[in-house]
Structure formats: structure tokens, C-alpha cells
Amino acid sequence: MVSPSFPVIEVLNSMADGKKYITSEELGKHNKPGDLWISIQGKVYNVTEWAKVHPGGDIPLLNLAGQDVTDAFIAFHPGTAWKHLDKLFTGYHLKDYQVSDVSRDYRKLASEFAKAGMFEKKGHGVIYSLCFVSLLLSACVYGVVYSTSFWVHMFAGALLGLAWMQIAYLGHDAGHYQMMATRGWNKFAGIFIGNCITGISIAWWKWTHNAHHIACNSLDYDPDLQHLPMLAVSSKLFNSLTSVFYGRQLTFDPLARFFVSYQHYSYYPIMCVARVNLYLQTVLLLISKRKVPDRGLNIIGTLVFWTWFPLLVSCLPNWPERVAFVLVSFCVTGIQHVQFTLNHFAANVYIGAPKGNDWFEKQTSGTIDISCSSWMDWFFGGLQFQLEHHLFPRLPRCHLRSISPIVRELCKKHNLPYTSLSFYDANVTTLKTLRTAALQARDLANPAPPQNLVWEAFNTHG
Secondary structure: OOOOOOOOOOOOOOOOOOOEEEOHHHHOOOEEOOEEEEEEOOEEEEOOOHHHOOOOOOHHHHHOOOOEOHHHHHHHOOHHHHHHOHHHEEEEEEOOOOOOHHHHHHHHHHHHHHHOOOOOOOOOHHHHHHHHHHHHHHHHHHHHHHOOOHHHHHHHHHHHHHHHHHHHHHHHHHHOOOOOOOHHHHHHHHHHHHHHHHOOOHHHHHHHHHHHHHOOOEOOOOHHHOOOOOOOOOHHHHHOOEEOOOOEEOOOOHHHHHHHHOHHHHHHHHHHHHHHHHHHHHHHHHOOOOOOOOHHHHHHHHHHHHHHHHHHHHOOOOHHHHHHHHHHHHHHHHHHHHHHHHOOOOOOOEOOOOOOOOHHHHHHHHOOEEEOOHHHHHHHOOOOOHHHHHHOOOOOHHHHHHHHHHHHHHHHHOOOOOOEEEHHHHHHHHHHHHHHHHHHHOOOOOOOOOOOOHHHHHOOOO
């Protein structure tokens, strides 16, 4: 139904097919929370009210508002979602709707995967992972409760960290609706394994992760690159950009200059304790005034974690061992934080809103795959195929390796980058990126504003 507030525009009623048309320029004017339109396959939809209840949150719709978003819609939605669009149709079609050769091939590929049932065939990886995680957690609890050895306790802490890594992959799968057969069961799995076992809210993860996928490697739209004052992957962040996601300035002040100047040294230590910030981000979101899906369940799940985890730590004989146990578990989990940053820190970045008509190109530009043997797939949780995952986020991880050659060929066909590095080379490349920005930060010819917003450290995650 057409919004009554729709301004006077050029509507081409005289077209031979009898359809009403608007231009992309006119569509682009409907890009605000109270007036939000998008186009899918050339049909224009009013999603102003739908954004308030959209399962993926309002951020993806706001970031792509006023554009054709066909490729992004295909990437994130099953075939059953198309039938829900009719009630949002404005009656208008996009006059200058065009499909690039890259998008045409991408859509064809997505259609072929769907016809083959690949989005529904999840394999047995979830069962294997759950059994592995159960074994790790059981061994951890046994080592803490039934042993008096310091080294056994430290080994138990390492097992807990390894379990958290595997649980994070399962939570990621659940968040993308890849883990269970239905959306409801995926929600339950996400809250249980995310909030209850790791203490990190699945609501917080979906809020940030959906924004990351849509605006991959945009310095002002992608929260996964907004880590000031501790880290900066590009000198463009030295201009104190405004984070569209957080709604505040990412201030590059003297404090940020100091930390960033040594970030190639502090990178690994920061990753070891990055989990602390994720706990803080969970709390800040759950007590915030913004609308949080299933806030009550997320709070209950988080409280479950902060019941069993301190109780487990209290079973250790003294405070030095308790502190060491927690640090060991955090350091092991820090390997995963490194994994996540390797996929994007050294890739190309840009400033500005994501575009709906260069979906494939932006994913190839902003992602880095990690090459490894198939027997190491469990260690990376499928996310070593970062490009494949970004292009097809609903595809279960068991298929990512098999589609990798297909994606590589498609990139080659359209002269687009397909970057795949070994774990070692990815670390080296990331450190070089951080070092380059660090040396630029030391350039006193570009003085930072005389501010000192330490709180910014807690309002970005890393």
C-alpha cells in the first residue's frame, strides 16, 4: 500500500505494460527511519514499519535504505521469505533497474545451491561439535573439581577456552539459522550456547554481526573495524570518523594516538583479553534503552553464565590459581579473536554506506580466506572460508569447502580478488597493516584533537 506521505514524483503511467515507475534517484530519497523504501528485483517496497520487527534488526534495512537490495536479500533470506514481500509492495517499479553481469552470475549460483538443497543439508558437523564441546567441558570440570595439581587446573582452563571457541562457532551457526531445522530452535540454541555457556549475548552478536555482513569493511558502518582507541586498521580513522552504527564519534585523541602507535606490539595481548570487552558490551546492550529482541531470555541466559562460571572458579584452592585459570582460558580463546580479525583487518576498507548493487564486489574486496587442510576445518569452524560465508551466510559450514573452487572461478571470471592466505601469512599481513597505521599515527604533522574520551574504549568491541 502506497504511503500517503509519498511526495509528488514523476510516475510514468503511460508505459505500455501498465506499471507505475519511479527512478533510482527518487527511491534514494526514502532512506530514513520514518520513510524507508527498498527495491528487490525492481519492485519497490515500503519497509518503514517492517524494520521495527525485522528478525535481522533494523540496521541492515537502514544501511541499505533507498537502494535496490536484491543480492543482499537473496544472501540472507530463504525462498519462503519472498511470499511476505507482497504486503509491503508500494505499487511502484524501478524504471532504471539493471542487473550487472556479476550479480546475474551470483543469483544464478545461489539458485543452483537452493535447488540442490544445500541450504537445508547441514551434515553432522553440529552433532560432532556438540559432542566435542561436551567432552571438553566435562574434562574441564573434572580437572578443576577432582584434581589438586596446579598444572591440571591450568590445562582445564585451556580446555575451557577451547570449548568456548567451538561454542562460538555453534553460536555463529545458530545466529545465521544454520544450526537447527527451525528459527525457534535456532533461537533457543543461540541463547543456550551463547548466553548460558559463554556469557556473550546472542542478541548483541546478531546486532553487530548483521551490520558487519551488510557493511563489510566500511570504516564508519562496520562495527568490526571500530576499535579506537586501542586499534586502527587505517589512517582514515585518524580523522575521528562518526560511527553510524554506534551513533557517536570515534575520537582519535592523544590517548588513541599513543595506543595505536604501538598496536603492532599490543595486538596479541589485546586479543588475549578481548573477551572482557565482549562481556561489557553484552551488559551495556541488555541494560540499554534500545529495543533488544528477547531481552528477558538474554538476561536470564547471561545470569546463568555468571552463576556457573564463578562457581567453577571458586572450586580452585586459592586466588592465584583462580586468576591464572581465568587468564589461561581467555588467552586460549584469544586465538579465535585473532582468527576473526585476520579475515578482515588486512583487507580493503572504505568510508561510506554500503551499496546494494555491488554486493559481490564488496565481499571479495573486504574478506580474506585462510587456507588450511580439511582436517583443520574444525579449528576454524568453517570461517576460514570467509568470502564463501559472506556471499552465502545461510549456507551450512559443511558446504563451504566444496563451493570454494566455484567462487574462485567466479572471481576470476569477473576479475575480482580472491585472497586466500595461510594462517601464518595472514598474521604477517595483519601485523604489517597494523604497523603501517601505527607509524602513520606517530606522524606529529597530523596532530590529534585535544580530547581524551577514554570511555570510547568501552563502547567499541574488539
